[in-house]
Amino acid sequence: MAERAGVRRVVIVGGGAAGWMTAAALGRLIAPTGVEVLLIESEEIGTVGVGESTLPHIREFNARLGIDEAEFMRATRATFKLAIEFRDWDRVGDSYMHPFGDFGAPGGGVPFHQYWLAGRAHGDVGELDEYAAPIVAARAARFGPPSSDGRSILSTWDYAYQLDASLYARFLRAFAEKLGVRRVEGRIVDVTQDPASGLIRSVRLERGEVVEGDLFIDCSGFRGLLIEQTLKSGYTDWSHWLPCDRAVATPCRGLGRTEPYTRATAMEAGWRFRIPLQHRVGNGYVYCSAFLEPEAAERALMEALEGEPIAGPNHLRFTAGQRTRNWVANCVSVGLASGFIEPLESTSIYLIQAAITKLIELWPVHAGDPRTAAEFNRQMDLQYERIRDFIILHYKATRRDDSPFWRQVREMDVPDSLAARIELFRETGVVADYRDGLFQHPSWVAVLVGQGITPPVAHPLARAEAPERLVAGLNRLRATIAEAAARLPLQDDYIARHCAYEGGAQSAA
Ligand SMILES: Cc1cc2nc3c(=O)[nH]c(=O)nc-3n(C[C@H](O)[C@H](O)[C@H](O)COP(=O)(O)OP(=O)(O)OC[C@H]3O[C@@H](n4cnc5c(N)ncnc54)[C@H](O)[C@@H]3O)c2cc1C
Known part of the structure; x- marks a missing residue:
């Protein structure tokens, strides 16, 4: 594809929340201008499988795409979120809330x-x-x-949602495919660059198919398949300030009322999240491996569960930080491929949304335009550093x-x-x-x-x-x-009336 020609085909690599949010937004807003949007994902590799708590900005994202709130909440089994409660952070026994509002x-x-x-x-x-x-x-479980x-x-x-991020990706997949986004299943095993410019030309799948593109969006998760493994962006490591580097997560059954807030409880070597959805409660212990072994973290998490676990514990590793450059050559990283500042204030889905919004605002005249890349990187650095x-x-x-x-x-x-x-x-x-x-x-x-x-x-x-x-x-x-x-009504009653998923409508009364 011609180097200085406008962007005619976008290839999104990865089908987690980042990939499908990008596909849905580009499908809705960019595809009508004559740009083809294609997404490659590998079921065999799978997604990170966690990430349930959001910020109010997600409502703007959904509204811009024309997504109906009740339909979205039913599909993702979402609850409302008015605040985050912090327990034991200043001193053991304390509790305060960070509200969405004034x-x-x-x-x-x-x-x-x-x-x-x-x-x-x-x-x-x-x-x-x-x-x-x-x-x-929030404290009265009302909404x-x-x-x-x-x-x-x-x-x-204002309010946000607590949702099942895998169901959100699935919901957006159906949405994007209806808009003409093409999904390609397969594992990428090779990447070809132009020897002179360094721009990515194509990716090759395990079964041999070669997919060419003008602009590549790396949504491949922590591995950063294109932005790091191919383009060597580099990673700015913030673990000296944010030393938590592991998590163990497991969902459990919920008991009683569903609270419209996420709870973050400080623990011996990190903190534990609790995120009530319509059908279950998401839980995880985010901790620092220098002070706690994975088995001890898992034990502490399991002891704290309020209901029966629904799935086995999922252990994850990460390094708090961001890609040194989020956009390199003709590749933009979005989601975990672009960085991760640990989940304490539920900012990852927001950062995905910010990257997509900026990409659309700064849409490049040609995919490898260094001025556009520099401006995108400047704006994303600001976002990351302030959240950090x-x-x-x-x-x-x-x-x-x-x-x-x-x-x-x-x-x-x-x-x-x-x-x-x-x-x-x-x-x-x-x-x-x-x-x-x-x-x-x-x-x-x-x-x-x-x-x-x-x-x-x-x-x-x-x-x-x-x-x-x-x-x-x-x-x-x-x-x-x-x-x-x-x-205000109890949130459970409000959800039962407006947006309960099929089989889940249970009034709190
Ligand atoms: C413990 C924890 C808790 C979190 N909690 C929250 C939260 O409460 N709120 C929040 O906003 N965020 C949270 N996050 C972050 C959230 O999980 C992610 O931002 C979100 O899921 C998006 O992930 P992703 O799409 O970037 O990556 P992934 O879900 O990892 O998706 C990567 C995709 O790339 C594909 N892929 C990779 N390699 C290849 C290849 N070679 N060929 C083809 N396809 C490939 C995979 O198949 C997959 O589809 C949390 C993260 C962690 C670790």
């Missing part, structure tokens, strides 16, 4: 946490968590879609010293960009704003305050309020949020 009511002169800080100095105003409607609803009236307390949240800092914060801001793992992470040096943010907040209560980047103001406040970093004084504008009025106003708001959340 603290406080709409309006106000300075960020809400400043009023809360000012109020605390004068009386009992409760915990910050009590001022986030999505947290209060309702947010109101579109920006003045209402019911407009202060946010996740490191959870480890660094701990007062735990009950195991070698926790002593190591609380004492480690962190990136300067993060150290500066922590210090600014510790001294002033101000969160430095990002123009770009995934986690915005309320997310940082939730984790900083949740992990015990409380500034000594509030902003002068918040302190200017008369103390009695401030305390009374805060307590009224707390009550309003509690009442609004209590009026």
